[in-house]
Amino acid sequence: MRRLFLLALVLLSGCRPKTGEPLEAKVRFVPEHPTVGKAEVCIEVDPRLELVRVEVVGDMTHAGMIPVEAEAHPAGPGLWRVEDFDFNMRGDWVLTITAYDKKGKKYVKEVRLTVP
Amino acid sequence: MKTPDLLRVPLLGRFFRWRYSRFALQVPLLLVALLALYDGFFGRQLAPKNFATVSVWLHYRGFLVLAIAVLGNLFCAACPMLLVRGPTRFAKRFLPEFKWPRALCNKYFVIALTLFYLFAYEYWDLWASPWLTAWLILGYFGVAFVVDTLFPEGTFCKYVCPLGNFNFTLSTVSPTQITARDPEVCLSCEGKYCVNGRVETPSGRKTLREAPNAEGVRYPGCETKLYVPQIKSNMDCTLCMNCVRACPYDNVAWKLRAPGTEPAWARYKIDVVWLGVLLFFAGFMNAFAMVPPYYQLAEHLAEVLGTRNEAVLLSTIYVLWTGLGLFLTLGVTTLADRVSGVRASPLKAVRFWGSGFFPLAFAMWAGHYAFHFLTGWASIIPVTQQALANLGLPVGEPDWTLAALVPENWLYPLQVAILYLGLLAASYVLFRRARERNHFLAGGIVFTYFFLLVALALWVLAQPMEMRGTLLLPQ
Numbered sequence: 213m214r215r216l217f218l219l220a221l222v223l224l225s226g227c228r229p230k231t232g233e234p235l236e237a238k239v240r241f242v243p244e245h246p247t248v249g250k251a252e253v254c255i256e257v258d259p260r261l262e263l264v265r266v267e268v269v270g271d272m273t274h275a276g277m278i279p280v281e282a283e284a285h286p287a288g289p290g291l292w293r294v295e296d297f298d299f300n301m302r303g304d305w306v307l308t309i310t311a312y313d314k315k316g317k318k319y320v321k322e323v324r325l326t327v328p
Numbered sequence: 329m330k331t332p333d334l335l336r337v338p339l340l341g342r343f344f345r346w347r348y349s350r351f352a353l354q355v356p357l358l359l360v361a362l363l364a365l366y367d368g369f370f371g372r373q374l375a376p377k378n379f380a381t382v383s384v385w386l387h388y389r390g391f392l393v394l395a396i397a398v399l400g401n402l403f404c405a406a407c408p409m410l411l412v413r414g415p416t417r418f419a420k421r422f423l424p425e426f427k428w429p430r431a432l433c434n435k436y437f438v439i440a441l442t443l444f445y446l447f448a449y450e451y452w453d454l455w456a457s458p459w460l461t462a463w464l465i466l467g468y469f470g471v472a473f474v475v476d477t478l479f480p481e482g483t484f485c486k487y488v489c490p491l492g493n494f495n496f497t498l499s500t501v502s503p504t505q506i507t508a509r510d511p512e513v514c515l516s517c518e519g520k521y522c523v524n525g526r527v528e529t530p531s532g533r534k535t536l537r538e539a540p541n542a543e544g545v546r547y548p549g550c551e552t553k554l555y556v557p558q559i560k561s562n563m564d565c566t567l568c569m570n571c572v573r574a575c576p577y578d579n580v581a582w583k584l585r586a587p588g589t590e591p592a593w594a595r596y597k598i599d600v601v602w603l604g605v606l607l608f609f610a611g612f613m614n615a616f617a618m619v620p621p622y623y624q625l626a627e628h629l630a631e632v633l634g635t636r637n638e639a640v641l642l643s644t645i646y647v648l649w650t651g652l653g654l655f656l657t658l659g660v661t662t663l664a665d666r667v668s669g670v671r672a673s674p675l676k677a678v679r680f681w682g683s684g685f686f687p688l689a690f691a692m693w694a695g696h697y698a699f700h701f702l703t704g705w706a707s708i709i710p711v712t713q714q715a716l717a718n719l720g721l722p723v724g725e726p727d728w729t730l731a732a733l734v735p736e737n738w739l740y741p742l743q744v745a746i747l748y749l750g751l752l753a754a755s756y757v758l759f760r761r762a763r764e765r766n767h768f769l770a771g772g773i774v775f776t777y778f779f780l781l782v783a784l785a786l787w788v789l790a791q792p793m794e795m796r797g798t799l800l801l802p803q
Binding site (some may be wrong): 302 | 374375376377378381382385386453455456620700701703704705707728729731732792793794795
């Protein structure tokens with residue numbers, strides 16, 4: 213019985229979804245300190261990473277809020293940009309930047325900010 | 329007037345008479361608690377995407393007020409924390425059992441714990457932390473285990489649990505209540521089994537109090553020591569239905585009643601009334617802490633006090649607000665007493681008029697919780713999927729755009745309606761009390777006070793929401 217339990221545990225942990233590698237990136241906003249409304253999000257990464265897709269998801273820190281999702285567009289070597297990211301409420305935000313390279317490898321970075 | 333008895337409804341009555349009905353209600357919530365613990369400790373530490381924070385701060389609170397409004401204190405009935413009873417009974421074999429101190433046999437300890445909990449909720453941003461939420465759940469189970477091991481069963485529910493006492497207080501406005509079908513039967517009952525418990529031994533029927541170790545089929549009595557024919561209130565009733573099963577004469581009813589009217593005729597002790605008053609002001613503060621004027625007040629206070637220490641600022645705001653609320657309540661109810669020609673002490677005045685706060689407290693919390701629940705109810709689907717996926721179960725890709733139950737522009741009118749209903753029930757309580765004194769102006773004075781409080785609450789709920797953990801912005 214105990215062996216079966218251990219086997220199930222190992223199998224289940226093997227199926228656990230992968231979270232992705234940490235993404236080394238500089239994230240800037242225009243305006244520098246966003247207020248409620250649209251703002252530009254600039255993501256600067258090492259061009260050698262050869263990213264093909266970058267997604268930005270904004271969550272508030274309270275349960276139940278609908279996330280704001282946006283796709284970043286390439287704006288130069290290693291530079292990705294979301295032009296009108298919608299900070300639709302005052303409060304604490306967590307931006308999750310998920311990037312994929314040519315081989316489908318996933319990179320993730322989290323940025324926290326307060327929108328006054 | 330004869331009112332319907334829910335225990336006469338065929339399937340419902342049969343279910344609640346079944347020995348394992350409470351266990352059947354507790355198991356789903358235990359599974360929810362276990363998944364919340366797992367995801368809270370090991371899942372992604374982002375509140376809107378974690379099962380612990382979504383299930384506790386959105387759905388548990390939302391369903392809780394809904395259940396109280398529609399039926400009664402079902403969440404105490406289904407409380408999974410009482411499943412520690414098996415381990416506590418085992419531990420009791422090796423440990424001494426103490427009497428709960430007489431000085432704490434009231435609601436003041438619960439009031440202190442509730443205040444601490446509300447402070448902790450804001451100071452540590454419990455709503456934003458899956459990890460702390462998981463610790464809160466675990467801590468709750470731990471405290472329930474320790475208290476119910478060292479003290480008689482039911483002590484935790486009646487004198488310690490802030491959540492249970494929150495439920496007790498708000499369920500005074502519920503549309504159902506446990507009562508005796510025929511009080512004459514209770515007068516001739518030899519064992520008062522509903523409170524003392526019953527055991528059917530081969531040598532005959534005994535109470536569990538007189539024969540705690542007797543062999544036979546056992547039916548525990550009321551854990552919070554409520555004697556059914558004397559129950560006039562839902563206060564301290566966990567709806568465990570032990571009384572229903574313990575009564576050998578099938579003389580316990582779960583009757584429908586007019587919602588919101590209990591505080592008009594029940595005579596609560598002063599500690600219970602203070603709990604109701606505190607819950608209104610605490611509910612107000614809980615909502616106020618999510619709107620911009622609260623943060624402006626904190627900035628102003630930081631300047632005045634010359635400190636940016638969040639604990640100091642939060643404590644000051646809470647002490648000032650609840651202190652002001654209690655002081656105003658004392659003043660207004662004493663004035664109402666004086667106007668009606670009564671020269672009793674201010675505490676007696678609060679005891680007489682203060683039960684009007686019970687429906688207001690319910691409306692304040694229900695209005696606030698309804699907002700969160702209705703804006704994010706469907707988010708339980710993707711967070712459950714994600715938590716189960718983390719366990720390795722094939723549950724598909726979560727859809728994070730699932731959220732609102734009703735359009736956003738319905739929310740404020742709904743909150744207004746809830747608060748008006750609360751004020752209506754409170755005014756009924758005041759009207760009945762004023763009629764007892766035959767002095768309607770006295771009731772009018774307290775009503776004006778309530779009206780102004782509700783207007784202030786509506787102003788708070790009308791403000792744009794700000795979901796922020798940091799009290800002060802970085803300088």
